[in-house]
Amino acid sequence: MRLITIDDYNSKTMQLARPVFDKHKRVLLAAGRSIHPTYLEKLKQMDIHYLFIEDAVSFGITMDEVLDMPTWIDAIGVIQQASQSIEKKQEFPIREIQKLAGRIVEETIKRKAIVLIPTSYLEEELRLYAHSVNVALLTIQLAKMRTLTPVQLRDLAVGALLHDIGKAITKDYEQHPSAGFDFLRKHREVSLLSAHVCYQHHERFDGKGFPRGLKEEQVHEFAQICAIANGYENALSKDKMAPHQAIEWMMTKNGSEFSLELVQLFVQGVPMYTPGSRVVLNNGRAAIVTKVVANLQRPIVRYLDNQEEVSLSDNHTLLIAEVIKNEGSAQ
Incomplete structure (x- = not known):
């Protein structure tokens, strides 16, 4: 696959x-x-x-790093329900959100890596909700590399799932973090930590973000992690970057949008070359990535000419030179 x-x-x-x-x-x-x-x-x-x-090229590739489709679609439905409950002035489904947060943590913890399904896999009407689910998955992928309690992980997942909930309240883009924060802190079941993830996810490390222009340690680390996940997901889904391009773009944001430490954490926790990616190695041979195992940036690849599998972690002189963007070109 x-x-x-x-x-x-x-x-x-x-x-x-x-x-x-x-x-x-x-x-x-x-x-x-x-x-x-x-x-x-x-x-x-x-x-x-x-x-x-x-197809014949991808035979045997399971892509276990990708959330199964029923779980992803159900999660999108929960976020859609939450957003529409605000628009329709109905009861906010916080228990369903908390259950989903627990499922997000569970699904992420059991995987070595998370590979996102771009939101443009779906129609426009569902993309905002899919974006929130993807951001939550990636947020927990990064957070699990920290020493956090299960409660902290769940609260962080809730904040990431609801980071854009303010968009159901206001059409003013720069006001949606504040609107979401004001809404969430009125619900006693939502921790203040979760609410601040929503409030601060557009703040920048250099103080040029919004809504308050906070900088460096003034921005809660959990909000910074969500911000990195948000930036990567937008690069992948909206800007249609390949994973390796999105990661390289994130690395250019050291010290401006994001802290150096968290960008380094991001690079350690998110694979540049995802299973199913067609690549050209520095020996000139075309291959396809089949698995991400120990080193996320040194996957196992299968040569297209003879089907031999090679671990890049065990062959230090082999490098990925190009990623084939489509069936007839490389980049």
């Missing part, structure tokens, strides 16, 4: 590995089938950018 852009889909050699959903979270196209050109064009009109596919 691998994730491809919809423009790279080839009905003669590929089948869907995971279902495609509509804006109501219903299965539009099931896994295990090829996509008729008419349906493929419809997906493009729906502005869906990515597909999970199986």
Whole structure:
């Protein structure tokens, strides 16, 4: 299995590995089938950018680092319900949020690494909610490298899941952290820590963020972790960067948007080359990443010419020279 852009889909050699959903979270196209050109064009009109596919190149790649699709879709539904409860002035589903936070922590802890599904895998109507779920997954992926209690991890997950809840209250972009904070602190079931993750996730290490222009240690570390996750997820989903490009972009933000220490933590905890990525090594041979094991930046790859698997962790002279962006080019 691998994730491809919809423009790279080839009905003669590929089948869907995971279902495609509509804006109501219903299965539009099931896994295990090829996509008729008419349906493929419809997906493009729906502005869906990515597909999970199986083909000969990706045979045997499981992508266990990716959250299973039913869990991801259910999580998106919980965040959607929370947002709509505010808009409709209904009871806020805090217990469902807390349960989801626990599930996010559980799913992240049991994996060596987390690989995100870009929100543009879905229609526009679901992307804001999917973004919040992705940010929470990545936030906990980074936080688990700290010495935190289960309660701290859960509270951090709640804050990350609700970091954009203010967007259901105000259309003023620079006011949504404050609006979300004011809303959350009125709910006694939400910890002040969770509320501050929402409040401070747009503050910057250099003090040029909003809403208060806090800097360095004035910004709670948990909010800084959420901010890094937020930046990476936007680079991946909105700017359509490949994971290695998004990480390189994050590294340029040392000392400006983010602290050097947390960026280093990020690089240690997030793989640049995800399973299913097609690459060219410095020996000129094309390969595909099959697994991320001990060293997240030194994965196991499989040569495309003879199917031999090689661990880059065990072969220190082998380097990934290029990532193949589509079926006919490298970068």
